[in-house]
Amino acid sequence: MTTITQTMLETIEEELQRQVARLDQPRTKEFHDMLTYHMGWTGAGAGPLATGKRIRPLITLFSVASCLSKSDMKEIKGLNWLHAKSAAAAIELIHNFSLVHDDIQDNSNLRRGRQTVWVKWGSPMAINAGDALFVIANQAVLDLAEYYPAEIVVGAAKILNDCCLDLTRGQFLDMSYEERTDLTMEDYWPMIGGKTSALLSACTHIGSLLGYAKESEQEAYRLFGYHLGLAFQVQDDILGIWGDESVTGKSAASDLVEGKNSLPVLFALGKNGKFAERWRQGPITYADVGVVSALLVDEGGREFAEKMSELETQKALGYLRQADPQGETGQAMLELANMLLKRNQ
Amino acid sequence: MTTITQTMLETIEEELQRQVARLDQPRTKEFHDMLTYHMGWTGAGAGPLATGKRIRPLITLFSVASCLSKSDMKEIKGLNWLHAKSAAAAIELIHNFSLVHDDIQDNSNLRRGRQTVWVKWGSPMAINAGDALFVIANQAVLDLAEYYPAEIVVGAAKILNDCCLDLTRGQFLDMSYEERTDLTMEDYWPMIGGKTSALLSACTHIGSLLGYAKESEQEAYRLFGYHLGLAFQVQDDILGIWGDESVTGKSAASDLVEGKNSLPVLFALGKNGKFAERWRQGPITYADVGVVSALLVDEGGREFAEKMSELETQKALGYLRQADPQGETGQAMLELANMLLKRNQ
Numbered sequence: 001m002t003t004i005t006q007t008m009l010e011t012i013e014e015e016l017q018r019q020v021a022r023l024d025q026p027r028t029k030e031f032h033d034m035l036t037y038h039m040g041w042t043g044a045g046a047g048p049l050a051t052g053k054r055i056r057p058l059i060t061l062f063s064v065a066s067c068l069s070k071s072d073m074k075e076i077k078g079l080n081w082l083h084a085k086s087a088a089a090a091i092e093l094i095h096n097f098s099l100v101h102d103d104i105q106d107n108s109n110l111r112r113g114r115q116t117v118w119v120k121w122g123s124p125m126a127i128n129a130g131d132a133l134f135v136i137a138n139q140a141v142l143d144l145a146e147y148y149p150a151e152i153v154v155g156a157a158k159i160l161n162d163c164c165l166d167l168t169r170g171q172f173l174d175m176s177y178e179e180r181t182d183l184t185m186e187d188y189w190p191m192i193g194g195k196t197s198a199l200l201s202a203c204t205h206i207g208s209l210l211g212y213a214k215e216s217e218q219e220a221y222r223l224f225g226y227h228l229g230l231a232f233q234v235q236d237d238i239l240g241i242w243g244d245e246s247v248t249g250k251s252a253a254s255d256l257v258e259g260k261n262s263l264p265v266l267f268a269l270g271k272n273g274k275f276a277e278r279w280r281q282g283p284i285t286y287a288d289v290g291v292v293s294a295l296l297v298d299e300g301g302r303e304f305a306e307k308m309s310e311l312e313t314q315k316a317l318g319y320l321r322q323a324d325p326q327g328e329t330g331q332a333m334l335e336l337a338n339m340l341l342k343r344n345q
Numbered sequence: 346m347t348t349i350t351q352t353m354l355e356t357i358e359e360e361l362q363r364q365v366a367r368l369d370q371p372r373t374k375e376f377h378d379m380l381t382y383h384m385g386w387t388g389a390g391a392g393p394l395a396t397g398k399r400i401r402p403l404i405t406l407f408s409v410a411s412c413l414s415k416s417d418m419k420e421i422k423g424l425n426w427l428h429a430k431s432a433a434a435a436i437e438l439i440h441n442f443s444l445v446h447d448d449i450q451d452n453s454n455l456r457r458g459r460q461t462v463w464v465k466w467g468s469p470m471a472i473n474a475g476d477a478l479f480v481i482a483n484q485a486v487l488d489l490a491e492y493y494p495a496e497i498v499v500g501a502a503k504i505l506n507d508c509c510l511d512l513t514r515g516q517f518l519d520m521s522y523e524e525r526t527d528l529t530m531e532d533y534w535p536m537i538g539g540k541t542s543a544l545l546s547a548c549t550h551i552g553s554l555l556g557y558a559k560e561s562e563q564e565a566y567r568l569f570g571y572h573l574g575l576a577f578q579v580q581d582d583i584l585g586i587w588g589d590e591s592v593t594g595k596s597a598a599s600d601l602v603e604g605k606n607s608l609p610v611l612f613a614l615g616k617n618g619k620f621a622e623r624w625r626q627g628p629i630t631y632a633d634v635g636v637v638s639a640l641l642v643d644e645g646g647r648e649f650a651e652k653m654s655e656l657e658t659q660k661a662l663g664y665l666r667q668a669d670p671q672g673e674t675g676q677a678m679l680e681l682a683n684m685l686l687k688r689n690q
Contacts, residue, residue: 022510023514027514027518028514028517030521031513031517031521101472101473101476104469104472105468105469105472105473106469123450124449124450124451124520125520127446127449127450127472127475128446128450128513128516128520130476131446131475131476131479131509131513131516132510132513134476135506135509135510135513136510138483138502138506138509139503139507139510142499142502142503142506145499150494150495150496150498150499151495153495153499154487154490154495154498154499157487157502158484158487161483161484161487162484164476164480164483165367165368165477165480165481165484168376168473168476168477168480169372169373169376171473171476172373172375172376172470172473173372173373175469175470175473176375176376190372
């Protein structure tokens, strides 16, 4: 890891703690505890594995820094990526707000190997804890006013909230698909566009805005983030069925057992062949997994998903070249993108 | 009702519908339906009784209009209360976001006489519907940028989100009090400060900001809203125990049966007398209500709450005099405050 990446990660963690400390008051101590627990700082299992990788705020700051390093506008004299830290924190808080609510909605007991907030404190408290993370995310993005002109703060807050509405749209689609057996590929992209790509595109879009990039450049950054999200999600879908258990840390084919509407599955459902027939008969057990995943391969689901993943990866890298990020952070962002897009975990 | 009040109420309703229409797309039709149902526009029982009274956005627009009518700043040339309509909508959306989540948290089946969102669509969808109302509230306040300078938009968004964090604090306290039997009056004010007063003070604060009031005047408006909220809540607590069933529409003393930590109750718990002894023995049934509410009167709980309500009413009206709202809307706001503070329903 490069020095700048390490410095940024430390800055992100400090800024997140500073933002969440808004609830660190005697009367709301337990409330604050819920948030610091979820963020991975306190409680059983606290530590780097519990915090997650902070990829989203990191991409945000990479975008800021690599835009600033090639800008020659006089407005940015004395400005550096540090001044955008509250926006990076805002994005990570949005991500975590959605995780806290997701875990309730999906009835998930574990998150990053630890008990979820609703399991520890009950659903009513967990709903409120997620709400608080969302509020603090908005407060964090407005904190930009300390270093940025108000027009830019309003712009960043708009991008953030437009992205949040997309998150709720994606979540709605995901939940509404659960009981449907008539889905096709057409139903896939709007769902993952909301659930995965919206937030990643907000990272690169807000980052380039705060790096004073010109509009066409902001658009390239935005689209890089968007297609990075799509490519990442499709790969995740492939790994959820055919991934190496020892690498992914999940049981192979667990997505099939959980009935997840992943791209290979939706592709094959559209074919209306043997796979579709089996899928519509009801839940797949671990004993069925071998046969069912072989049907998916036979009917082209795996091949199609791999093609789509490659296509979206090429689009993402194409927009990244167009964005042309500069300097040490530009290089770090390219490496991070490659790591995410060619990951085998 | 005066003409201006009627015009404002119509404007508020139109603006709310326009904001919520962000989800009115073919793929998210059912999602949009959840929001329009909750807002009282569609589904069984839709209509004026289902929408609620829109008191908060109305107070917001009264504040804007009565400040504008006495301002002589050149910035406000051509500006009128209509330009603040998206902020008024934002506040009502925040109120409704909190109601949707409250109903899940409290396990409430009915809201304004209709099935709650979670009863109709399940908790996971209702959590997401509440989240969407919250996001749209933020988008609505940022829409002010069409008519206001960005500094003012940022200011309004900050007030709104600071208030939202107070709402989550109040909600946390309310929920954490449920299992406690050691509460006293000291625990009351921070809870209702968050749950009731924060949003009302945001109405008058944002309203006066958008009416270009000077800072000292904004502070008077803010405090008027804050104490209006406290007075209103204490009165609500009194009516929840001793209110006239035929006027309140709730069973008399239902707050005692529900174990609500209201001001008369917390006052008497602090006395540690016969009432406290009975309260700590467990739930009160409708058969016990006569005896228990008489204990509350004997131990001074009713008298204390009535004194506090009067005190907060006087504070609210004092700040309103200091704010000195002008014009037709100033008069309408005074009437609305009197209606709320002296209400017997």
